[in-house]
Amino acid sequence: MACFFKERMNFAVELRLKTPGDGILAPMKVKEADYAVRRRRALKRVDKELSKSDFKRALSLVKQLQGKPFGLRGFGAAKQVPRSRLVLNQLVFNGIDLSPLGPLVDSVMDSIDKSLHFLLPDGERRGSSCEEDHFLCLQHEAGHFLVGYLLGALPKRYTVPSVEELRDGNFEGGKVEFLGFEFLREVGAAQMLRKNIINEESSCSGNRGKISSKTLNNFSCIILGGLVVEHLVFGDSEGHYSDVDKLDKALKWLGFSNSEANFQVRWAALNTVFVLCRHHKARLKLVEAMAQRQSVGFCIDAIENAIDGRQI
Template identity: 25%
Template sequence: MCVAAILAVACGASAMLTPVTLDAAKAAGELRLWRSARLQSRPVELWELRLFFKRSDRDLQAQLGLVQTKSRDATVRALAVSVALSFVGSAAVSNADFISSDARTTLALGVGLLPYAVLSAGLAIPATLRAGLNSVLRVYPPTRRRQAYHEAGHFLVGYMAGLPIEGYSVSAAETAVRFGELDGDADLIDSVSCISMAGIAAEVISFGNAAGGLDDLAQLRVLLARAAVTKRSVQDARIRWATLMALTLLQREEGALHALFRAFERGDDLPECVLAIENAARASNNGAPSQNA
């Protein structure tokens, strides 16, 4: 029985996949990538990470999307534009003879306060503003494509590590892969570390660099702290290893990564996503060239 038939029988009418379902297909010899990654941390040197970049002389943190320069530059530009608009607007309102004196004063004051409103909003509700901006940017095709690859990286490494996947979203409202409860199993910290860095790794494999990995990194540091890995240098060492492993796995299964991206673009359900990556892995194993996205 082929993998498609096994998944169809095991899942029935539901789009849910369980580890039991996938284990059964694995035992039948129909799944190659499910639980294929054996992850155990080891010391990693920075030069090992640099091998994945064409320009190894550049800032590694920036290439991994782990610096805030773009966000900071965008904030400075927004503030500069608001100051310029405030100046021009105030001058225009003050010289508008067709508006009453009291109205001109009120409008000029309001326009003059624009930069302070922008700055205050950014300080008071940065997460809300960033979430709104991200929703807008996801409509932009290059951003949507990059974020879809980012989530495909999380999905694929999680699948290879054998973690339960409950769903995914790559819409303008949300981009995320939803994994099942892990029951606080400390033995899974290596797998969770690799999955956390897999979004960054997928961007590097697909585009040569990553545009945003700060949220993933911050979340991973929290998870490491909960697992009693609290010393910063020890966390950094684990993160280097997790990044290297995610890059290695996704480079090895690049065909499956591209196939999963295309499945995300089509809006495939979970069994169809599994079918896409397993078929790509089988084609790659048989020597057939993988089709890029």
């Protein structure tokens, strides 16, 4: 997707450094290098706090770097599609033509519908080998991770089964866990108590005050991140019932009507497609880091190194 915005950056005075035998090196921006080192150090501290499950401290460290030059420019900074019926209908906002994304969004919505009705694609499963299953899982989980990070949800941890684990019969799949979605425990508890949340919209509507609209919007996009990446990489999706079902149950727990739920999901699909298309390079670098089972902090650094500041 074309770049629509430009960001002006102030750099330190360039210095030319001499080395024995090599003469003059290419110009080096001292402040840029200094910020990069500080960011890596800070992210190591973030990893340390995450390893201790001190998520509040980890988030505090991340916010200290948020939005600073060569700090964390991408965290919570993604340009998003307004949550507007007019935008959804016309696929235009602020002069940006979203119509090229329309067919992809329609395809994503079709996969969501099939997942809810267990209408999975016919034929063989795409991942016919352990290597292909691993690649598919990496792409899927990277979608969750990247969308969450760009929307301002800090990943706590992630798992992606290795090729060897898949060969040994470990088909549990991957997972990315985020801070800020504790309300899902209540959604799960309501399900375990066998409350008929489908037919209790009036009583469930009282749950809306338990989470903010921003939290719901972020969650809706993050949960669709994996499915959207599959469409971007493979052109379709085998359907991920667990992700779609989790979103469906959350909307019913909130007491959303069918009309409200359809609007929320379609907006989330469009916004997720928009965000991921703008940050293609960052996703590729993130997949590389996750394939090596690097830490959350390392993965964040990989994203930041690949982000084009003008496209955030």
